[in-house]
Amino acid sequence: MSARTTLLVTLELLSDAVFGAGHSVPGGEMRAACLDRDGFPCLRGATFKGLLRESLQNWLVWTGGSSDDASAILGESCRSAADDGRRLHLTDLTLSERPANPESCFVSRVFTPLNRGEAAAGHPYAVRCVREGLRFTGTLECAQKDAELLTRALAALKWAGAMRSRGLGCVRVTAVERTAAAQTRALSPAHCIRYRLQSELPLLLTDLGRSRSNSCETLSRIPGAAVRGMVMGRLAAGDPAWFSAHKVALLSESTRFLDAEPLPPAGGPEAFLPAVCGFYERRDGSGLTHLFAGENTAGRKRSELGCCCAPEGSVLRYWSPETSGDMRIRRTDENGSMAIFQTRWLEAGQEFEGYIFLDDPELAPRLAQALNGTVWLGADRCEGFGKCAVTALETVSAPARESAYGCRDQREIQTELEMLALSPLCMPDRSGIPCGLDEETLARQLEVGTVRIGRCCTSVSEYGGYNRTWECRVPGMQMYDRGSLFRLCCSQPPTPEALAHIQRRGLGFRTAEGFGQVLFLRPGLLEEIREKKALRRDRSGASAAGRARRAHYAWIEAQSLELQKQPLSRTRLEELRTLCARAASSDSTAALLAFLDKNLHGRGPRNAALYTQADRIIRRALDGPLPQELGAAGLRDRLALLGELFEYTGLAGNAGGE
Numbered sequence: 133m134s135a136r137t138t139l140l141v142t143l144e145l146l147s148d149a150v151f152g153a154g155h156s157v158p159g160g161e162m163r164a165a166c167l168d169r170d171g172f173p174c175l176r177g178a179t180f181k182g183l184l185r186e187s188l189q190n191w192l193v194w195t196g197g198s199s200d201d202a203s204a205i206l207g208e209s210c211r212s213a214a215d216d217g218r219r220l221h222l223t224d225l226t227l228s229e230r231p232a233n234p235e236s237c238f239v240s241r242v243f244t245p246l247n248r249g250e251a252a253a254g255h256p257y258a259v260r261c262v263r264e265g266l267r268f269t270g271t272l273e274c275a276q277k278d279a280e281l282l283t284r285a286l287a288a289l290k291w292a293g294a295m296r297s298r299g300l301g302c303v304r305v306t307a308v309e310r311t312a313a314a315q316t317r318a319l320s321p322a323h324c325i326r327y328r329l330q331s332e333l334p335l336l337l338t339d340l341g342r343s344r345s346n347s348c349e350t351l352s353r354i355p356g357a358a359v360r361g362m363v364m365g366r367l368a369a370g371d372p373a374w375f376s377a378h379k380v381a382l383l384s385e386s387t388r389f390l391d392a393e394p395l396p397p398a399g400g401p402e403a404f405l406p407a408v409c410g411f412y413e414r415r416d417g418s419g420l421t422h423l424f425a426g427e428n429t430a431g432r433k434r435s436e437l438g439c440c441c442a443p444e445g446s447v448l449r450y451w452s453p454e455t456s457g458d459m460r461i462r463r464t465d466e467n468g469s470m471a472i473f474q475t476r477w478l479e480a481g482q483e484f485e486g487y488i489f490l491d492d493p494e495l496a497p498r499l500a501q502a503l504n505g506t507v508w509l510g511a512d513r514c515e516g517f518g519k520c521a522v523t524a525l526e527t528v529s530a531p532a533r534e535s536a537y538g539c540r541d542q543r544e545i546q547t548e549l550e551m552l553a554l555s556p557l558c559m560p561d562r563s564g565i566p567c568g569l570d571e572e573t574l575a576r577q578l579e580v581g582t583v584r585i586g587r588c589c590t591s592v593s594e595y596g597g598y599n600r601t602w603e604c605r606v607p608g609m610q611m612y613d614r615g616s617l618f619r620l621c622c623s624q625p626p627t628p629e630a631l632a633h634i635q636r637r638g639l640g641f642r643t644a645e646g647f648g649q650v651l652f653l654r655p656g657l658l659e660e661i662r663e664k665k666a667l668r669r670d671r672s673g674a675s676a677a678g679r680a681r682r683a684h685y686a687w688i689e690a691q692s693l694e695l696q697k698q699p700l701s702r703t704r705l706e707e708l709r710t711l712c713a714r715a716a717s718s719d720s721t722a723a724l725l726a727f728l729d730k731n732l733h734g735r736g737p738r739n740a741a742l743y744t745q746a747d748r749i750i751r752r753a754l755d756g757p758l759p760q761e762l763g764a765a766g767l768r769d770r771l772a773l774l775g776e777l778f779e780y781t782g783l784a785g786n787a788g789g790e
Contacts, residue, residue, distance in 0.1 A: 331484070
């Protein structure tokens with residue numbers, strides 16, 4: 133693999149720009165702005181990649197270069213993969229300096245659509261533009277030999293966003309090579325490694341079971357197979373000779389990568405489980421009970437417990453990772469036909485925790501070298517997805533959930549065991565055919581005479597995969613979902629060592645990828661639970677930005693309806709808008725108020741009647757209290773709001789005659 137480098141990209145707006153989100157706001161914006169999770173404008177990585185592709189192709193044509201370079205770096209336009217050695221990894225472009233209020237980054241413009249070259253009266257539409265002068269930054273990771281070519285292609289990029297033919301979206305893009313400090317965490321030899329990943333970009337981890345031809349759903353966790361593939365790729369590229377010598381131990385079931393589960397919101401429990409099957413509740417959400425408790429569940433429905441949960445006495449706390457999504461355009465054939473499909477992903481800024489079990493403890497230091505710093509996971513990594521940072525890496529004796537919820541000594545181990553599937557689970561029978569759970573194999577591994585499944589609470593899905601060596605999909609297999617629960621009836625109590633051995637080794641197929649992980653719960657853990665409590669992440673910043681936008685358009689619409697009771701002509705409304713703009717630039721309302729006084733008192737009662745309603749609205753907006761959500765505390769903000777009001781009313785088609 134060729135050497136890699138990182139370019140720091142800066143995009144400066146030389147004019148207002150429209151970074152569209154691909155949807156509209158009913159009653160507000162015809163083109164809604166693309167926002168990050170905190171409500172600030174951003175340029176999505178997929179959009180950035182499209183702009184770079186266009187500029188790179190133009191640059192290669194102008195300089196006589198080969199178009200194969202663009203395909204090798206960015207992939208084909210049908211979204212097929214780029215060359216592994218030259219594949220781009222890029223991020224969203226976000227604000228380099230954030231103001232206190234997200235709304236100060238925007239300015240609304242109102243346009244009138246044309247109908248055969250004439251203005252279509254009564255149908256104005258608002259567009260939310262990102263203000264001129266803002267700077268956006270991001271990173272682009274590429275092969276060292278492509279850095280100069282990409283730097284020049286970025287410098288040739290002059291326009292971004294929508295409505296470029298109207299003068300919007302003029303930009304200046306620069307890129308400089310950045311040398312990042314190497315982050316290394318050394319580990320001593322160990323049998324168990326705990327790691328944490330924080331998503332710096334959204335993660336797209338395709339859930340094949342729920343995805344359809346026109347939609348792509350994401351998993352709620354980072355699969356162990358994804359972490360395993362990333363680590364093996366880094367080891368193979370960094371030291372091919374060492375990897376070849378240890379390939380069997382690394383890729384066999386003697387090295388097991390467990391799924392990385394989403395951590396709870398701040399203040400949540402340290403140990404947790406996947407959402408456990410078998411909980412039921414009344415329609416109003418009360419009366420939570422587990423099926424193993426023996427209570428009658430008639431008239432109750434299955435309880436929704438998100439992705440992960442943590443029993444605490446009689447309360448079950450639960451949560452899910454934060455997801456988002458949008459609608460995207462996919463080219464469906466060589467002729468360029470396009471179809472719209474929906475994509476969902478895990479939002480950035482979330483942490484995930486996973487474990488790696490090793491039969492050979494001497495492999496731990498080498499794995500630590502690969503699982504360090506910045507890593508890329510999941511799909512669409514060249515479109516602004518998949519960047520993660522390793523925030524924790526340490527050796528532990530066992531996962532925290534074993535001591536918190538598992539059987540700890542022989543006194544807690546009885547002839548009846550509750551076995552929870554921590555990951556998808558399927559065992560083979562004596563002929564090697566998938567059969568769910570094989571009681572004979574369980575009895576042999578538990579070192580007891582016989583094992584019988586007394587009761588269970590399960591769900592089943594089909595799980596597949598992809599083999600990159602053979603470039604084909606792994607055949608799908610029906611497995612019990614994570615969270616499935618089994619009550620095993622044994623002929624005698626097994627030993628703690630037998631339980632620990634199964635919890636380390638896993639059961640059934642594909643244990644090297646994290647499948648088949650189980651935990652034997654201590655008696656009575658689930659039967660005590662009587663209520664549930666959802667843990668939610670704080671999104672006050674983004675929700676405040678959304679409330680401000682809605683309040684902004686609601687205020688303009690309400691004042692416009694009031695202003696239309698005494699309609700002014702478009703010429704008079706434009707005159708008022710101009711006076712508001714001049715007042716904002718000079719920080720003085722003297723000329724505006726003098727204009728109102730002259731029309732109210734110096735031009736007769738007929739003229740005064742026309743301006744009475746406008747005068748009332750202007751003075752109320754300048755001197756009176758406004759809704760706090762508007763964020764219009766200063767004079768300039770209030771004058772800008774009035775200017776938008778007069779522009780919107782003039783284009784609404786309800787203004788009076790000239």
